[in-house]
Amino acid sequence: MNGAVAVVGLGPGAAELITPEAQSALDSATDVVGYAPYVQRVVPRPGVRYHTSDNRAELQRAQLALALAAQGRHVAVVSSGDPGVFAMAAAVFEAMEGAPQWQSIPVRVLPGITAMLAAAARAGAPLGHDFCALNLSDNLKPWSLIERRLCAAVSADWVIAMYNPRSRARPEGFGRALGLLRQHCEPQRLVVLARAVYTPQESIRVLPLSEVHADMADMQTLVIVGSRQTRRVASYVYTPRWGG
Amino acid sequence: MNGAVAVVGLGPGAAELITPEAQSALDSATDVVGYAPYVQRVVPRPGVRYHTSDNRAELQRAQLALALAAQGRHVAVVSSGDPGVFAMAAAVFEAMEGAPQWQSIPVRVLPGITAMLAAAARAGAPLGHDFCALNLSDNLKPWSLIERRLCAAVSADWVIAMYNPRSRARPEGFGRALGLLRQHCEPQRLVVLARAVYTPQESIRVLPLSEVHADMADMQTLVIVGSRQTRRVASYVYTPRWGG
Numbered sequence: 001m002n003g004a005v006a007v008v009g010l011g012p013g014a015a016e017l018i019t020p021e022a023q024s025a026l027d028s029a030t031d032v033v034g035y036a037p038y039v040q041r042v043v044p045r046p047g048v049r050y051h052t053s054d055n056r057a058e059l060q061r062a063q064l065a066l067a068l069a070a071q072g073r074h075v076a077v078v079s080s081g082d083p084g085v086f087a088m089a090a091a092v093f094e095a096m097e098g099a100p101q102w103q104s105i106p107v108r109v110l111p112g113i114t115a116m117l118a119a120a121a122r123a124g125a126p127l128g129h130d131f132c133a134l135n136l137s138d139n140l141k142p143w144s145l146i147e148r149r150l151c152a153a154v155s156a157d158w159v160i161a162m163y164n165p166r167s168r169a170r171p172e173g174f175g176r177a178l179g180l181l182r183q184h185c186e187p188q189r190l191v192v193l194a195r196a197v198y199t200p201q202e203s204i205r206v207l208p209l210s211e212v213h214a215d216m217a218d219m220q221t222l223v224i225v226g227s228r229q230t231r232r233v234a235s236y237v238y239t240p241r242w243g244g
Numbered sequence: 245m246n247g248a249v250a251v252v253g254l255g256p257g258a259a260e261l262i263t264p265e266a267q268s269a270l271d272s273a274t275d276v277v278g279y280a281p282y283v284q285r286v287v288p289r290p291g292v293r294y295h296t297s298d299n300r301a302e303l304q305r306a307q308l309a310l311a312l313a314a315q316g317r318h319v320a321v322v323s324s325g326d327p328g329v330f331a332m333a334a335a336v337f338e339a340m341e342g343a344p345q346w347q348s349i350p351v352r353v354l355p356g357i358t359a360m361l362a363a364a365a366r367a368g369a370p371l372g373h374d375f376c377a378l379n380l381s382d383n384l385k386p387w388s389l390i391e392r393r394l395c396a397a398v399s400a401d402w403v404i405a406m407y408n409p410r411s412r413a414r415p416e417g418f419g420r421a422l423g424l425l426r427q428h429c430e431p432q433r434l435v436v437l438a439r440a441v442y443t444p445q446e447s448i449r450v451l452p453l454s455e456v457h458a459d460m461a462d463m464q465t466l467v468i469v470g471s472r473q474t475r476r477v478a479s480y481v482y483t484p485r486w487g488g
Binding site: 011015016017018019020024058082083085086089090091092093097103104108109110113114117118121122124125127129130131132134135140141145148149151152153155156157231233234236239241242243 | 263402
């Protein structure tokens with residue numbers, strides 16, 4: 001039997017957002033590899049081996065998946081959201097790049113609903129015009145690059161979706177980002193704070209920038225900073241399709 | 245009966261990428277409203293009314309959906325991809341903003357797999373690091389704003405996903421964007437041209453910027469321009485999680 005890897009997007013948390021394609025890959029896997037809370041989302045099946053690891057261990061997890069596939073296993077690497085957006089797909093290709101013996105293993109990436117799409121949908125349509133996605137974690141890039149990207153995004157009036165705004169290990173980044181935004185944006189600029197979207201703990205807040213505080217975000221929060229055009233209508237927030 | 249609107253993302257084309265949530269909304273709608281080719285993707289049910297319209301008529305289509313909901317109908321507005329990304333959700337809120345009598349109608353946006361996620365998954369993981377999404381159509385914004393955003397994205401080394409790169413009505417935009425990219429990026433910068441993803445006509449090409457020509461894209465193409473870090477491994481293209 002020839003092994004293979006499927007990198008599977010589980011979406012934000014609810015079963016109703018798992019695509020049939022992703023479900024089918026989970027149903028045929030011999031091994032499921034992932035960060036423990038994501039593996040726990042998969043309904044267990046007899047005979048399947050589950051391999052859980054810590055959040056930070058992405059590269060080792062990717063190497064484990066490829067090593068299992070090299071032994072002929074059919075491995076599902078599970079990611080929250082979409083595996084191609086700040087998640088496991090890039091880690092799998094990094095692991096493959098470092099190990100020529102794994103470069104003939106078939107890898108399929110199965111898309112999922114990434115956090116910013118789910119958060120935007122719950123709030124209305126804040127991503128209705130040009131937008132960018134910025135990972136606020138400086139684990140793997142210098143903070144100076146995050147600042148440069150934030151400034152570029154604001155100066156060209158993009159809507160900005162911020163992933164991983166704040167964690168216990170990085171409590172300061174989101175506050176620094178807010179400071180930078182306050183220098184360049186008007187105080188009434190709308191900000192969406194979407195936490196634990198599509199779970200029973202879901203909370204969606206829409207506030208003007210002047211009222212947003214750093215402790216309003218954690219690792220389960222997706223933050224969307226509107227453009228100059230982003231506005232409210234009824235209980236929704238949206239960015240019109242036109243710009244300028 | 246109180247009416248409501250669900251703005252439903254159908255994903256890129258294949259049934260295996262329609263979420264159970266979206267399918268459920270289609271199964272309970274009394275009316276389906278949308279651009280004809282998207283309405284044709286919905287499996288017909290007896291008793292349901294189908295309202296098709298032209299591609300450009302987004303605002304009128306949104307108004308029709310809200311007017312039907314005001315009459316007590318349960319309306320599914322169908323969009324390709326994700327309805328919140330360059331699609332119908334923003335148009336529905338625009339229509340609502342212009343008509344106070346519709347502002348109490350419940351509107352749910354149901355997320356879908358947007359074209360850039362599907363295209364990225366088929367190519368590997370080119371969106372594995374910070375990225376932006378730019379609509380290259382200048383129907384609703386000045387071309388000067390598109391140029392400003394392109395330059396900002398390149399200077400901050402974002403990966404760029406380009407929607408609607410080229411149409412019969414706008415044959416020149418993609419060529420102008422390529423010209424701009426060639427001024428600022430090295431010739432070997434990787435570009436993904438993903439056409440008709442997740443349909444029988446799917447084609448994925450990965451080329452260095454120097455070999456990309458304007459006529460390689462049409463309205464069914466999603467273009468991803470890599471960052472300086474984007475690279476190939478085996479038959480895949482990916483952007484590492486680290487940056488700088």
